[in-house]
Amino acid sequence: MPFLGQDWRSPGWRWVKTADGWKRCESFSPALEDGNSQLSDISPTVILTDDDEEMYGTEDCEFATKKRKKDHRRNNTNSQCKSDFYREKWIYVHKESTRERHGYCTLGEAFNRLDFSSAVQDIRRFNYVVKLLQLIAKSQLTSLSGAAQKNYFNILDKIVRRVLEDQYNPRLIKDLLQDLSSTLCTLIRGVGKSVLVGNINIWICRLETILVWQQQLKNLQMNEQVNNGLTLSDLPLHMLNNILYRFSDGWDIITLGQVTPTLYMLSEDRQLWKKLCQYHFAEKQFCRHLILSEKGHIDWKLMYFALEKYYPIKEQYGDTLHFCRHCSILFWKDTGHPCTASDPDTCLMPVSPQHFIDLFKF
Numbered sequence: 485m486p487f488l489g490q491d492w493r494s495p496g497w498r499w500v501k502t503a504d505g506w507k508r509c510e511s512f513s514p515a516l517e518d519g520n521s522q523l524s525d526i527s528p529t530v531i532l533t534d535d536d537e538e539m540y541g542t543e544d545c546e547f548a549t550k551k552r553k554k555d556h557r558r559n560n561t562n563s564q565c566k567s568d569f570y571r572e573k574w575i576y577v578h579k580e581s582t583r584e585r586h587g588y589c590t591l592g593e594a595f596n597r598l599d600f601s602s603a604v605q606d607i608r609r610f611n612y613v614v615k616l617l618q619l620i621a622k623s624q625l626t627s628l629s630g631a632a633q634k635n636y637f638n639i640l641d642k643i644v645r646r647v648l649e650d651q652y653n654p655r656l657i658k659d660l661l662q663d664l665s666s667t668l669c670t671l672i673r674g675v676g677k678s679v680l681v682g683n684i685n686i687w688i689c690r691l692e693t694i695l696v697w698q699q700q701l702k703n704l705q706m707n708e709q710v711n712n713g714l715t716l717s718d719l720p721l722h723m724l725n726n727i728l729y730r731f732s733d734g735w736d737i738i739t740l741g742q743v744t745p746t747l748y749m750l751s752e753d754r755q756l757w758k759k760l761c762q763y764h765f766a767e768k769q770f771c772r773h774l775i776l777s778e779k780g781h782i783d784w785k786l787m788y789f790a791l792e793k794y795y796p797i798k799e800q801y802g803d804t805l806h807f808c809r810h811c812s813i814l815f816w817k818d819t820g821h822p823c824t825a826s827d828p829d830t831c832l833m834p835v836s837p838q839h840f841i842d843l844f845k846f
Contacts, residue, residue: 573599574815577807577843591624591844592632594814598805603816604642607652608802614643614656615799616837621664624841626671630681637690640664644697651706655735658701665694717744725750732800734760734788757784764788764797805835807843814843 499506575597577589600616603609617640620628628636640660647657668691675684716724728750731737734757741751750756761770761784773790777783807814810831811823825831835843 573819574813577812577814589844590629591620591627591841592629594840594844595620595628595632596635598814599816600639601642604639604646606803609804609816610643610646611653611656612801612804612837613639614653614660615801616840617643618660618663619837619841621660621667625664625667626680628681633681637693644701648700648704651704654701654704655739658698661694661698661701665691665698668694717746721746721750725753725756728753728756729759732760732763732798734785734792752785754781754784757788758782760784761788761791765791765795769795799836805840807833807835807839809833814840 499508501507575589575594577594600613603613617636620636625633625636643657644661646652647654668687671680672684672687672691680687719727724747728737728740728747731740737751737756737760741748769791770787773787773794775783775786775790803817805814806817808823808825808828808831810825810828813823814835823831
């Protein structure tokens with residue numbers, strides 16, 4: 485029977501029955517035993533025979549064993565970071581200990597276990613993950629564990645690499661890096677006043693990496709696509725206008741208006757900005773920040789950007805995490821979570837990035 489504890493009465497040896505009798509062996513760690521499929525080329529145990537013990541002293545064997553354990557633990561940690569920890573589609577969110585479950589689920593644990601690495605590759609979930617990382621950078625970065633922080637920067641590295649390769653939504657990533665660099669500067673300057681997991685040099689290296697990313701995004705050049713077929717400029721005016729009305733972000737409207745003079749004319753439509761303001765804000769908020777043009781009309785475009793500074797805008801995502809109120813399970817929408825309710829659709833609730841963070845505030 486193996487000794488699994490750190491009790492002083494047990495040296496931690498395991499015994500294996502062989503043809504010559506019981507021999508003493510030592511396994512590297514339970515974590516490595518669980519990952520035998522990944523480390524199939526490494527023998528999980530080392531058998532120490534009587535002859536080996538005579539050749540090598542006990543202290544030498546223990547020193548060699550500890551060194552092997554340390555090396556394999558380091559390799560296992562590196563491979564774990566490269567694979568972005570877990571790849572689970574759903575987790576059980578419990579905020580207190582029960583008879584069936586001990587402990588509770590933290591923000592860092594949820595961030596590690598849910599499959600955010602694959603979500604970055606999905607265009608429907610890309611903006612959702614970026615917004616979540618931005619909220620964590622503003623207020624929750626120091627609450628993450630060391631493993632969660634390492635996973636955070638690994639996922640951020642994947643996001644930046646994709647933007648540099650595909651030129652997909654660089655403005656959103658620039659805002660994320662700006663907030664993250666401001667947070668890191670504040671934490672590094674006030675070292676000792678806040679709890680930083682890891683050495684201060686690690687955080688300085690992370691800040692330097694972020695500054696390099698910001699410079700790369702600043703120098704990013706959009707690739708001109710050569711297409712002999714139908715382009716956006718070839719569409720009729722009413723179709724272009726319909727496309728602009730489906731935008732929910734004012735900055736996207738301005739960016740699209742810089743493409744051609746026709747799109748610029750359509751992007752300056754007062755009715756377009758009025759609809760956008762009415763979608764995001766209430767009428768009481770209009771009265772508090774009323775802006776008039778020189779002709780005495782309401783400048784809805786300036787109104788939108790003024791209200792955006794004071795009030796949150798409605799967020800739209802192609803796909804989000806969902807929370808089952810019946811089972812307390814957090815999962816991606818396309819995952820068949822094991823709900824035990826008679827009608828699972830009635831207990832499902834979409835989770836915004838801010839709600840995701842609020843789930844783990846105790």
